Amino acid sequence: MNSIRSILYLPFFLLLILACNQGDRSENTESHAIGGFILSESDLPEFEKNLDHKRLIEAWGDRHGESLRTGEHIYNNICFNCHGNHEQEGSLPTAFKFWKDTFKVGSDPFSIYQTLTRGYGSMPPQVNLTPVEKYDLIHYIRETFLLEKNPDQYFNLDSAYLASLPSGGNIGPAPKEFKPWAEMDYGNFLINTYEMAGLTTPPRERSSGPAPLPDENLIDANFAYKGIAVRLDQGRGGVAAGNAWMMFDHDLMRVAGAWTGEGFIDWEAILFNEKHNISPRTIGDLHFENPVVPAWANPNTDSFDDPRFTARDKRKFGPLPRDWAHYKGLYQYGDRVIISYTVGNAKILETFGLETVENQLVFTRTFNIYPSDKSLKMRIAPSGTAVAILGEGAILKDQDGFIVMELVSSQSLKIKLLIAKPGINGLAQYAKSSSPPEDLNSFIKGGPARYSQKLITEIQMGEQEGPFQVDIMNPPFDSPWKNQFRLSGLDFFKNPNKGVICSTDGDVWLVEGFTKNSGKLTWQRIASGLFQPLGIKVVNEEIFVTCRDQLVRLHDFNGDMETDFYESFNNDHQVTDHFHEFAMGLQTDKEGNFYYAKSARHAREALVPQHGTLMKVSKDGSKSEIIAKGFRAANGVCINPDGTFIVTDQEGHWNPMNRINWVKEGGFYGNMFGFNPPTDSTDTGMEQPLVWVERERDQSPSELLWVDSKKWGELNGQLLNFSYGYGKVFVVPFEKIGEQVQGGIFELPIPRFSTGVMRGRFNPGDGQLYLCGLSAWGSTQPQLGGLYRIRVTEKPMNIPKGLQIRKDGIELTFTDKLETNSVEDINNYTIKTWDLLRSRKYGSKHYNEQTLEVTNAVLSKDKKSILLTIPNIKPTWVMEIDFHLKSEKGEKVEGLIQNTIHQLGENPLN
Structure with a gap:
């Protein structure tokens, strides 16, 4: 994907460190790790290849106090959010705990330095920490956590170790804190x-302790x-x-x-x-x-x-009544x-x-x-x-x-x-x-352009082998306004060469050049100052943006495309001070009503009814209502052809793993920290997800999208899921048995993106998929923001697009024809299952792990469907189907489907 040259545009605070419990390091560190992004040697800046590591470590003695203070600052501002410390758990309980966990890739300073520099597992490379800063951070971790609380992991330095370190002629650039x-x-x-x-x-009051945290x-x-x-x-x-x-x-x-x-x-x-x-x-x-x-x-x-809604902590939230x-x-x-x-x-x-x-x-x-x-x-x-x-x-x-x-x-x-x-x-x-006092009417009809400069970027055309090619369409990271370009939504006008893209930093951009094949994009900033935009929709050539405080309609009065009036189309949002209650995504139904998802408070009980809900706003913006509730961190919404919805949710308290939810109006989706949850906290008291998504497959699912393009061939009409956590795209094969939808995910065979993927739209002009994304509050991907296009080639996809569960097995349907001998060799399949435990605790470990025996495999007459006989199949929270097959043309067809089974189908396999 992107080179380190693009990554180095990024600022100091690039990402949270997400060093989850580490497995064994693969010898091939040139590739992406499961759930992570590893820099290759060729992507490292030149100074990293000629560092005097001995000198950097020995400097701890000369500047012990300064080094510890710098390391503490870095830890508290970057690491603490997820890792916490020995007294207070971080916001990501699965993150590595330096005071008690065991390093699997080496506890010596140089090994830890390599992990910080190149990334490993769920931890991204810290490309904007200088070598001095990385070693100061290591020094702080060693002296604060390892020495006293985890002494078995405290590596004793001696002259032999120091002499064994790579020698070089520099200690890297001087540290500079970017803000x-x-x-x-x-x-x-x-x-x-x-x-x-x-x-x-006075200083802020901040509560701590086990979840749910008490209200301040x-x-x-x-x-x-x-x-x-x-x-x-x-x-x-x-x-x-x-x-x-x-x-x-x-x-x-x-x-x-x-x-x-x-x-x-x-x-x-x-x-x-x-x-x-x-x-x-x-x-x-x-x-x-x-x-x-x-x-x-x-x-x-x-x-x-004040007549407004009064929360449990006696504060009032939401707007005043409209007639007031x-x-x-x-x-x-x-x-x-x-x-x-x-x-x-x-x-x-x-x-x-x-x-x-x-x-x-x-x-x-x-x-x-x-x-x-x-x-x-x-x-x-x-x-x-x-x-x-x-x-x-x-x-x-x-x-x-x-x-x-x-x-x-x-x-x-x-x-x-x-x-x-x-x-x-x-x-x-x-x-x-x-x-x-002035007459203000002269200021409400459109003013001079504030951002008149249009910015041009190059499109890097993908040349990947296989059924998909990915074009990188980076935003202008060197803009004169120093924008961060954490892109959070996109949509197209009737002229498909033009689109709009919003960023969570408050901007909206008009972008041109999608379909003219000029190899360039033109970016024009047309709005700014908005409150965390995380969804955008063009309706009848008008631009609507989902912000945390309101649904905004943008108006240009004088034809320069810049926004002259930020209309509050609907401001029913109930907003508290909690950091986690993002308003995510924006879609419209056939009648013109708008939908977005609103997250709940993290590790705390809801204060207002809108926490953790799917929201509907009427076509005219005059009213809003809650459609479904019980979400924890709902990242966007998808409207299905039958008028139902899909809303993803993230692993956390009351969520043992990530969820993809096929949402029914009025449903409750599991978060007992939501507002007025049902009395039944058991699994039967909530709607079940389409699939539980394990963190190894995706740390954080975002929005889903139906494929609406004939150019996508056999995948046209299928369902896609985007990965904010790991920068992936999945196809989602599913079925409906009775009232329950169940299915799985399969990763498309493309390189992982350098950002988390947030939103996607198919362009009606070229029929290709455009994606935008960001890395901010938990993605493992190293680039701050990005825009991409996925083009379909004429090569076979060999992707499983159908998944049906039967009483005695599974039927898998692929996009292309398969080779009979490989399909019917039962040794080419490994099927594992396990259960999860849903509780007020964060996430869940695996329970009741099993490997199921495949006793027979049959290829259908059209050579696209496989019938697997599995005598011991039964409902399970998580199943993984690992297959190693060949296509009809002899190509490798390998991969892994991760799915959930709620019910077995009525029709047994023959």
Whole structure:
């Protein structure tokens, strides 16, 4: 796949270290390991081939304290999330435990260095750690975990060992800590969940212990769960490069606060610095803040009482009722952001600004308020904050601990508020000379292009032998905005040469060149600042994006393709501060309704009903509903021809392994940490999956897709599953017995991708499969993001596409004809089964492992189906069918099907 030249574009925080319990290292380290990605010698940078390892290790003595501190920093920021430590289990319980596990590939520093450098098993190569950093990390692991807690694994260094190490002329490049999440230009706004924090805010409270983790006491924390952070000072680099900001919370239509400083936020979050179980805080000087309550009084009752859903921890979540207040979206005009919302039947446009009074900063809020049939009032800031007002039709009052703005009804108003720290001098006098409130209508019709530069990339055409060829269509990693390109969704327009791709960092890109065969792609950034987009869909040439806080429709008013209005098509999402509740995928049914999956909290019980659910949004965006529940980490949704759904889920608590679920409306899918789970926690109390997917086959399944292309021949109409965990593509043969769907997975014979694969679409123009992916919160693949095309050649596929379970055996159907003698030799099959145990614990080991005897094998008349007689076949959680056959033309036909059996078919084999 991609060379190290592409990989080295990636930043320091590239991946989590996922060193799962290691098996024996194959002597052929040039190839991909099961579930991993191993760099070959030729892919290593030149300095790795001429390192003085003795000098690097001996430096521990000279810089012992510094080395340990650096190693601790690396471990806590990269390794701890998955590995944890001897006191607190990491988020991936199967990850290697340095304080008690046994190394299988060598416990000496040089062996550990090789694993860090080239990858092994489920651990990816750490290509952006320098040699010094890798040895500092090894030093910390040795002295912190091995020496005292796992002494049998502590390798004693002596002169003979040091003399045996490869000698070289360098120690690699000087360490440099990259922070790409803080260097990216997100545009002048960025939507996320933020905690408002000032200079004296106490440290975060973070619970620990066995799952489910207890809820922290966050009732007094000021979270903007749907926070729109807007930069107010001038300059390049977007919101992350600013010095003054205001935060708008579109759940409550409140300004959560305003702050200044040398840094935007602390970047503590899974999709920033990869920290789990945490949300970013503002840093710097908090000039004023408002509590997590409605900003506008209910126009029908004149009350500020919050009627929203109250969670178990006493916090309230979700948007206000629509007849009270409703967020409509935001307009972008240059660096200006104009928020659009309603209060009652009054339409409101609002924008923010920054002014100076005697060298003291003043934050401004400008409103265009359209007529209301009721009087309105809004809390501006706590009493004591300096506030002045410009414009007619509004007055300020001090009420119940807040400065309140009251508005007259039945007329259009233009109001400007000036807000500053308590005690500022001269604000009232300054207000008299400040510019009057603007008419904001001139900023909502489309503005100048912000990202006018179009970027060109080359397509690397695949020349692989076999039935498939993979083209690499890398994004422009060297973009002027320092985008990370963690690609999370794609779709095509009616003109199949054009498509849209979203990234989880908040971008949407218009990409052209898919079908013109020019060997190039053109990338145009058309939207930015969105909250973790993880799905995109083009409907009637309009672009819809699934974000964590809302389903967004993008509007271009002036024909330059850039988004002028980010319409909140539906914002019913209930968002908490938990890192794990991603909104995944986007599909539409025949009636035009939208569907996406929402993940649950990791190792914690749900706080809101939407945690761990399949969500439906009506065609007009006016309402949403829960279709199914009980998911843990549902990565996307597939709509089946019969109107049912497929939703994948990931190994974890209450999930003994990964699941591919054929979903029925109203079904419960096993996560007892979900919201109001059924009382029956046994296996019979949940819907069973189509297949349990073992971690050796795939660590993390993503979305499924039906093949809709005649060019794919015998696979047309079949079902594919994408692997986020290992960068694979599987075909999913299945059957339905009664009401239960069951089947398996078989890996397509293509090299594994350098990213985890998230989403795929067939292009109606060329009939080929396009895939995009990313590596962020748990993939083992080393490249940050990627775009790929799989083309079908004319060569035989030799792929099992059908799987039927009978009372006394199995029928396998292949895409191409097979050779009789190899098929009928029962020694060419190995069939193993085992069970799993579903519990509140993370994952499951194997139980009741067996090898089943194949007593007969018969090839069908069309030479494409095999009838295997297996006398002891019975329902099982996991089965592996390993076969070594030949095609009719004498080619090797080998592989492994992993499947699940819930029921035996009625028709016995003859």
